[in-house]
Amino acid sequence: MSLPPPPANSDSADTSAPSLVRTYRVWQGSNVFLFGGRLIFGPDVKSIFISVFLIIVPIAVFCGLVARKLLDDFPHHSGWSIMGVVIALTLFVLITLIVTSGRDPGIVPRNAHPPEPDDYNWTENSNNGQISTSRFPRTRDVIVNGITVKVKYCDTCMLYRPLRASHCSVCDNCVERFDHHCPWVGQCIGLRNYRFYYMFVFSATLLCLYVHAFCWVYIVRIKDFEKISIWKAMSKTIASTALIIYTFVCVWFVGGLAVFHTYLISTNQSTYENFKYRYDPQTNPYNRGILNNFKEVFCSRIPPSKNNFRSKVPREPLDSYRRTDIRPLSPLMKRTTGHMELLVGNSVYNEHEEEESHHRDGSENEARSKDSESKDSGLTDKSVDLSRIFHTEGVEGQESSVGRHPPWDPTPQVPDRIIEVGESNWTTGPRYSTQETL
Known part of the structure; x- marks a missing residue:
């Protein structure tokens, strides 16, 4: 009779074999991922539904109330081509919109630590x-x-x-090659999707002009058939009149973008560079001539993404680098108000004690005497209990509740970053701010 094997120690199992998660699940940016990390969007991805609505609804009105009336008005059934072209052009616009919005625009992977x-x-x-x-x-x-x-x-x-x-x-x-963040596609426009963004804007401009033109064609045919004025003909087809106004307004926006980005491509600039640097033709280091600039955008090979969002990475190392990094406490540290004690400079900061300090009775002279005594000893009153709070070397924070495991385990990287008692704030070596200065 064989005995069942003893249960494995959960703590040792966790330390020896950390759990693996997909990269997109621990991604530090503000992106939204769909289909298991296969599609990446910006945080304002919901705006893409507005863009799709503004494309599909007018085209549906055009096909149902305008193009359908023109099917038999041209010889050799050529009126059917009007419907076919508008549907094909609409599909192309939608595809380029999805491709622009759902692919990696050229995100540069973050470093786990500052450069040496x-x-x-x-x-x-x-x-x-x-x-x-x-x-x-x-x-x-x-x-x-x-x-x-x-x-x-x-x-x-x-x-x-x-x-x-x-x-x-x-x-x-x-x-990479950051152009701008487009709220209408809910994504950054960069090196890997600028080509598709331009195709989306340019094809949307053609679609607006196409619908605008054939709405006028339908109004003119009503005018000629009924022998009435153009204004009365417009009143007989409200859908055509509304589409003419709608497409006229849209052309000013998407058409203006198409013209502007055509100029940017011809001079090899991005929107960001154009507004910030204002390159002269003689000082633009990237300008290679109009033909070569267009070849660079449309004929060059799109580089592969530098990020594999579906790859599996260990959860623990990612958490450990976050907590050893010199930046504000991460939510992954599971800080509990009133129970977290942090080593900051040469004193121990306790949130619970900080709140209670406002209710303590004591005169100002007593506080000054305590400060002078702490200066003589080289330690503050709170740092006297350092051995009680930090039981192991290299732990930056620990919950004081009895019977609970610490919110994180010590890692080999932590002792090098711990600030010893008596040292000045954040000066055990070169320190780097992780918050970008705006």
Whole structure:
């Protein structure tokens, strides 16, 4: 008779084999993923339904009340081509809209940690007896076709942005060849979807002009058939009149965008660069001539995505890097108000004690005497209980409730970042701000 194997220790199993999750489930940007990470949208993805509505409803009215009346008005049944062309053009507009909105625009993967500071000169400044280290250089100079171009350091993504990349504040990602964030498609427009965005805008302009023209054709045929004025003919087909007004307004928007982006392509600029830098033809380092600029957009190979949103990554390392990173506490740390104790500088900060401090009775002289005593000893009153609060080396925060596991386990990376008692705030080495300065 064989005995059943003893149950495995859950703690050891968790540490030895961390759970795997899809990358898109722990993605730090503001994107929305569908179909298991196969489609990626911006946080304003709902606006795409408005765009689809503004396309389909007018076309349905045109097909039902205008194009259907023109099916037999032309010889050799050529009136059917009116219906076929508008349906094909509408499908093309919708497909380019979905492709533009649902693909990776060229997101630059974030770094788990800031770049190594060995290659940079760090200066230390004394401020009230405390040593503070400088941040990374904000820009780096890159030579492009003999012209110096500055690339910025992104505090959020912890990297120097590639050429022509910028950080989208809506999606919270750095995007290669960032053009703009389009609310009508609910996505950033960048290196990997700019081609499809231009095709969407240009085909939508053609669709508006097509519907606008054949609405006039239908009105003129009513005028000629009934021998009436153009105004009376327009009153007999309200649908055509409404579509004429609607498409006229739309052409000003999408047509204006089509013309503007045609100019940008011809000069090899992005919308962001055009509004921010105002390149002259002689100083634009990316301008290769009109023909080559169009070839670069429409004939060059689209680079593959640098992100595999469906790949599986261990959940624990991602959480550990977040909690060891020098940034505000992540929600993954499961901080409980009144129970979390944090080591900040040379004192232990306890939220519960901070709230109770407002209700404590004590004179100002007593507080000053306590401060002087703590300065003599090199420790604050709260830091005396440091050994009681931190039972293991390398733990930054711990819940004080009895019988509970700590909200996170110590990792090998944490001890290098823990600030020892008596040291100044955040100065165990070079420290980097992870919040981007706007």
